[in-house]
Amino acid sequence: MTIIVAPFSNSDIRDWPAEHFAAAIGHLADAWPGRIRVIGTANQRLRARDIVRQHDPDRVSNECGRIAWPQVVRELEAATCVIGNNSGVAHLAGRFGVPTLCVFSGSHQRLEWRPLGTSVVTLTRSIGCSPCHFDHGSSCPFDKACLRLITPRLVADTALALIAERARATAADAATPAQQELA
Template structure:
């Protein structure tokens, strides 16, 4: 028999609060767990970046983690403040992936919320568990199958993407997206190799190339003129980027948040992995291919990644190997059954 607390938590009127501090790739991995929470009732999600709201499932309201009621929990004695208690009072249950290693934060949040808080480490301690599975396990117990995110596109973003394509004369041209950046330059395939792929695609297929990267990456990824003939995309909202990606034929990127997003959208996605662990971080989706050289020192620790002098896990991955893979993927049709598989990942070792 379910307890009254369990029945209340799973009732349509239950309110849940989730605290999640991750970047874009983390958030895409978290979406499956977030959807599971939203099926129990209304969810208020406090997250690191407000733009992630464009990807949130229905029944989820997003707000920033940078708010008074959260920052005060790092201050001794704040749990007794009425404003703090009033903020947490409406929630039947609270899940937090932040502060799990901060004893003071844990104690004060539990006191302010009346004890109805579950804390989880932001990262799984199991190096072989995918992060999507880990987050889902936190809220729903062991998963019976591999989890994969579903991304919701907003109607206004879909309309904008259609107008963008029409305005750029893309028409029926095949579109390859290149995303040469990531959250750490040590995870990046050399930008010169992306440039070679861009030139090859336009010559080989007559298609168009979209280069997608954020403002923080522009300086280190080369002058705009180097991408001669390609359409460069900057400064878009995350919702618009998602809608634009959904219209494209194929995506090539590093281990990054955008690559997770492309995989979740279901487009043909090639993810280049070097120092990071694909077992935990490979993007999930129905058409995902992970490319890795499988060198003995990969994956490596964050500190080893930053001091690595040779970067052979990525620098040794030739553009010819990648263009050969793109050619094979562009020519073949994915079997219909793959659409039902939340992770269709093919690991390819290149010499």
């Protein structure tokens, strides 16, 4: 039972604030018994350290730069849930059918650029300036309000709901045909 958190994209305009990720991980760790692994590149390792440092290292780990891409793919396929930004990781996890929560900035059209899949939820806050089509957070005169308005509690609660829904679906699929006929 592992939640994979991918807090970084290739453009900071799409990155939910690190302190929001840290708070969401705290809510998840309080409510869910499994492990939480933060993934990313070696260059993102120091930034990820700020996200995981306040959490129990036996449950929350910084795997940035420690996992080669083929292993990342295997981890995504096996994950209980994946939480990320509008990035390749969220798109890949969604394609695998893994419960995926994408925190989506207002920089791009959600309907055009969101991850696709049967178990994908995209959280976004449409505000007057979106889509802005900015490439860098420093270009935003509103300090990425479209992302800051998405709360850590909402992200944690939505991820837990995705996990619960997958558990219900898995339990229903595991029922024998005779049990299904009686239901």
